[in-house]
Amino acid sequence: MMDQADNLRNLINRNNLEQANKKxxxxxxxxxxxxxxxxxxKTNFSLNLAIQFSxxxxxxxxxxxxxxLANIEVLFGILPxxxxxxxxxxxxxxxxxxxxxxxxxxxxSGGSGLKELSNITEKQxxxxxxxxxxxxxxxxxxIIDTGAGISKSVVNFIKxxxxxxxxxxxxxxxxxxAYALIKTIKEESFGVIPDFKVVVNRADDDDEGDExxxxxxxxxxxxxxxxxxxxGYIPYDKFLVKAVKHQQPATLCFPNxxxxxxxxxxxxxxxxxxxxxxxxxxxxxxxxxxLVNIFGN
Ligand SMILES: Nc1ncnc2c1ncn2[C@@H]1O[C@H](COP(=O)(O)OP(=O)(O)OP(=O)(O)O)[C@@H](O)[C@H]1O
Ligand SMILES: [Mg+2]
Numbered sequence: 499m500m501d502q503a504d505n506l507r508n509l510i511n512r513n514n515l516e517q518a519n520k521k522x523x524x525x526x527x528x529x530x531x532x533x534x535x536x537x538x539x540k541t542n543f544s545l546n547l548a549i550q551f552s553x554x555x556x557x558x559x560x561x562x563x564x565x566x567l568a569n570i571e572v573l574f575g576i577l578p579x580x581x582x583x584x585x586x587x588x589x590x591x592x593x594x595x596x597x598x599x600x601x602x603x604x605x606x607s608g609g610s611g612l613k614e615l616s617n618i619t620e621k622q623x624x625x626x627x628x629x630x631x632x633x634x635x636x637x638x639x640x641i642i643d644t645g646a647g648i649s650k651s652v653v654n655f656i657k658x659x660x661x662x663x664x665x666x667x668x669x670x671x672x673x674x675x676a677y678a679l680i681k682t683i684k685e686e687s688f689g690v691i692p693d694f695k696v697v698v699n700r701a702d703d704d705d706e707g708d709e710x711x712x713x714x715x716x717x718x719x720x721x722x723x724x725x726x727x728x729x730g731y732i733p734y735d736k737f738l739v740k741a742v743k744h745q746q747p748a749t750l751c752f753p754n755x756x757x758x759x760x761x762x763x764x765x766x767x768x769x770x771x772x773x774x775x776x777x778x779x780x781x782x783x784x785x786x787x788x789l790v791n792i793f794g795n
């Protein structure tokens with residue numbers, strides 16, 4: 499239960515946040531990482547991408563939106579004290595649920611956040627959205643690692659995002675599920691189609707990566723009128739499997755492996771895009787507002 503002191507503290511915090519935002523006048527780039535089929539490499543991609551971004555001196559926050567399944571924290575080998583659900587309950591500020599990862603990266607564990615989000619009151623909601631604006635002030639890039647599948651929650655996350663990266667593998671099931679996800683988003687978006695980028699993971703080589711991308715891209719453009727951007731491929735790499743077993747990001751413990759090299763290439767492409775998109779970025783505040791609106795319906 500919140501007492502008066504808590505309320506006051508929240509109020510003060512909120513004012514500080516609003517002032518901080520005004521001063522900084524920045525909004526972070528929000529990138530959602532998702533897939534049709536599960537187990538295709540989203541979480542490993544997200545956290546290694548975060549590490550490469552931090553090598554460009556970008557401040558990165560990862561949000562684990564695969565609620566109920568502790569993905570990011572297991573791969574970092576770090577146990578967070580609090581999670582997103584604590585913020586939604588109004589018991590913690592966003593600041594308090596941020597956990598330190600390597601290379602200055604911070605992450606937020608999802609916990610049972612999604613359940614909380616559907617039961618939230620309007621007052622809690624405003625607190626939540628304002629509280630999240632803090633992330634705009636402390637980060638350049640926010641990466642949201644979602645669960646797999648065409649669940650309502652994943653679809654909502656994509657619809658709220660400015661930028662979505664779909665991860666697929668060359669397996670036919672993964673390809674058709676990626677296409678089905680794009681189709682669902684297109685059907686539910688009523689004209690505002692999100693900007694989709696595609697990564698082909700566990701490909702044999704560049705040629706296979708391109709072939710798989712072209713398959714999805716041709717179908718999307720022909721039948722859905724949705725344009726996809728190719729971010730490139732990531733090869734199958736046993737060093738990534740080793741890194742997972744050690745609960746260490748591959749880009750840190752195997753800086754010269756093929757997996758790391760391909761993440762570097764993809765990061766370079768994404769770094770180039772920033773300038774072009776910076777003008778209409780709405781940051782985490784815009785993202786959260788849209789998300790909450792969508793969930794509220
Ligand atoms: N490029 C790769 N080379 C070799 N193995 C890989 C590669 N990418 C992923 N894997 C394997 O796939 C496993 C699942 O990866 P990850 O947890 O990142 O997938 P995910 O899409 O986040 O799964 P989920 O849908 O359950 O959240 C890894 O633990 C690893 O063994
Ligand atoms: Mg995952």
